[in-house]
Amino acid sequence: MFEVFAKYLQNQIQLNDQELNMIQKVCVSKRLRKNQYLLQEGDVWRYNAFITSGCLRTYSVNDKLQEHILNFAIENYWIGDRESLLNGTPSRYNIDAIEDSEVLLISKEDFAVLMKSIPQFQDLVNLIIERSFAASQDRINSSISLNAEEKYATFLKRQPKIANRVPQHMVASYLGITPETLSRIRKLNLKK
Amino acid sequence: MFEVFAKYLQNQIQLNDQELNMIQKVCVSKRLRKNQYLLQEGDVWRYNAFITSGCLRTYSVNDKLQEHILNFAIENYWIGDRESLLNGTPSRYNIDAIEDSEVLLISKEDFAVLMKSIPQFQDLVNLIIERSFAASQDRINSSISLNAEEKYATFLKRQPKIANRVPQHMVASYLGITPETLSRIRKLNLKK
DNA sequence: TGAAGCACTTGATATATGTCAAGTGTTTTT
DNA sequence: AAAAACACTTGACATATATCAAGTGCTTCA
DSSP states (O other), rough: HHHHHHHHHHHHSSHHHHHHHHHHHHHHHEEHHHHHHHHEEOOOOOEEEEEESSSSEEEEEEETTOOEEEEETTTTOEEEOOOHHHHHOOOEEEEESSSSEEEEEEEEEHHHHHHOOHHHHHHHHHHHHHHHHHHHHHHHHHHOOOOOOHHHHHHHHHHHHHHTTSSSSHHHHTSSOOEEEEEEEEHHHHOO | OOOHHHHHHHSSSOOOOOHHHHHHHHEEEEOOOOOOOEEEEEEEEEEEEEEEEEEEEEEEOOOOOOOOEEEEEETTTSSSSSHHHHHHOSOOOOEEEESSSEEEEEEEEHHHHHHOOOOOOOHHHHHHHHHHHHHHHHHHHHHHHHOOOHHHHHHHHHOOHTTSSSEEEEEEHTTTTHHHHHHHHHHHHOOO
């Protein structure tokens, strides 16, 4: 499904056939069944991954074996552990598929070559990282300044697609609250 | 105090005199007294700012007039609102000085020129953004998976310098807990 | 230098959210 | 088609953290 990626790219930057071809050559497609891992804690993440279909999550597991979801990502989004990629250190996160999915993997090395060779591509990548950073600042702000109900409302507003696509207990995990609390919040919201 | 910045840069990238000079030319120094604003909510942030001395904080104010600190930054760190800078939108944050401070400001436009002209500088900036992003992911992880005591312990470990430099109620604000709770946690920790 | 304002602490109490446990309906597996 | 697993809900109760209020020392600055 390179077409999905090609469309995504051409939507945002100008690429000639040769450039597009260069990108295609280094993409490795990978299918994931629901529940299958893309990355496991302790492994080093060496790729940039673009999702062409499906839905994945990044999560951590603490001492008490509780899972905490850091990110959801669906088709037309990137996923991975940039910290592990940047430093070559073992990842502290897991990534797995919430639905049957397909991702395109580009190795760190190939990706670096693309960035050097295609300036628009480099600009796009920088822009995406900037946006991701802004989004995480925003999420930190929510997490320290809102109560559970407000966090859920904010999530619904910011990521309505995700909210309607992933199981409720995963939304709770993403928000840092229990599934029971989320269930009660939803019940109260219905009455309003 | 351009020397502080020059030292910082030369510590990380190779720059010839001409390049360093080019950077110096676009730096505007600004002194801030304790409590003075660098950015106020509603204003658009148009710079990149490097701190040469002092300590600043970025914070938001919610409906109930509660302040929530998103970031502390001291000498040799960057500060600003990248979201406002990127999109040209009014900032939702405030930045002010916790101590008398000095910052170097580089306008968005000048900064873009530097990035184009000095590839090592561009690489450095990208690296910094990547690191900032990784750090915020990490903070999100803490905020959804740790209790108050663990959050404080993590903060002490990650940012010991800051922990010993800013007032305790600001640490509480940064962690998303009340000053009273932090005071009690510290008391318990002393006994252990 | 002394009054005012901060920063921090401590106690009593309130409240939001978590935990545990059971029950219902739906989806998946065999 | 039955069994098992899963997702969600609901109630009773527990607990971490917030709130409110007062008290103690430090700074600051007039």
